[in-house]
Amino acid sequence: MSTPEKSKHASWAYAEEHRAPDELVERAREVSADVGTDPISDGTAAALTAFSAACGARSIVAIGLGAGLAGAALMRGAAAGAVLTGIDADADCVSATRQLLGSLGVTPSRTRLITGKAAAVLPRLTPKGYDLVFIDAAGESAVEYVTQGLRLLHAGGTLILNDALDTDRVPKPAVREASTQAMRRVEATLRDDDEVVTAMFSTGTGLLVAVKR
Numbered sequence: 001m002s003t004p005e006k007s008k009h010a011s012w013a014y015a016e017e018h019r020a021p022d023e024l025v026e027r028a029r030e031v032s033a034d035v036g037t038d039p040i041s042d043g044t045a046a047a048l049t050a051f052s053a054a055c056g057a058r059s060i061v062a063i064g065l066g067a068g069l070a071g072a073a074l075m076r077g078a079a080a081g082a083v084l085t086g087i088d089a090d091a092d093c094v095s096a097t098r099q100l101l102g103s104l105g106v107t108p109s110r111t112r113l114i115t116g117k118a119a120a121v122l123p124r125l126t127p128k129g130y131d132l133v134f135i136d137a138a139g140e141s142a143v144e145y146v147t148q149g150l151r152l153l154h155a156g157g158t159l160i161l162n163d164a165l166d167t168d169r170v171p172k173p174a175v176r177e178a179s180t181q182a183m184r185r186v187e188a189t190l191r192d193d194d195e196v197v198t199a200m201f202s203t204g205t206g207l208l209v210a211v212k213r
């Protein structure tokens with residue numbers, strides 16, 4: 001008989017494979033290896049498409065593009081004519097994302113892809129100008145990016161922080177890595193903030209979702 005831990009892991013793995021095989025996702029994985037970034041999981045991609053559709057997102061910010069899988073997943077669920085503002089410090093990632101979005105049929109007029117460090121770019125974006133902010137470059141900077149992300153959202157907007165469980169380290173009290181501590185701080189801060197409604201999902205390596213009241 002399987003242990004509860006094994007059953008739980010099997011359920012997580014089953015949920016990750018919920019979506020049918022997808023050519024775009026496969027291509028994004030190959031390009032991710034080429035540009036040297038870790039792509040989001042299949043379950044995370046599916047969740048992003050569903051969240052984007054649920055909020056009828058028309059204006060989206062994605063921080064940390066990699067090969068563009070999250071951007072593509074968000075745009076798949078977004079409202080017709082939605083615009084994606086994407087930020088990545090690496091020009092190769094910006095270029096890979098542009099190509100992936102192009103193959104999805106997202107025209108250049110619907111993207112604003114910026115090569116630069118998030119800390120420098122985020123303060124220049126319009127406050128309360130966006131429906132959805134996705135963060136996937138946080139690490140130790142999680143608190144700063146989440147603060148900026150909430151500034152960019154209008155009331156009712158959705159913030160999604162990827163890797164919110166810091167590759168399964170957040171639940172282990174003995175782990176005191178800077179990135180793990182940062183994710184714990186963000187979770188506690190958002191949970192205690194009356195201005196947002198939050199939920200933590202174990203999808204992928206953890207998705208922390210906060211909806212601004």
Ligand SMILES: C[S@@+](CC[C@H](N)C(=O)[O-])C[C@H]1O[C@@H](n2cnc3c(N)ncnc32)[C@H](O)[C@@H]1O
Pocket residue numbers: 032037038039040063064065066067068069070071087088089090093116117118119136137
């Ligand atoms: C884990 S990858 C993102 C994966 C991607 N979201 C996807 O859909 O598969 C992290 C990305 O963040 C970018 N990055 C790291 N530090 C950054 C920073 N300070 N500002 C902007 N981008 C950064 C990296 O270049 C990399 O492309």
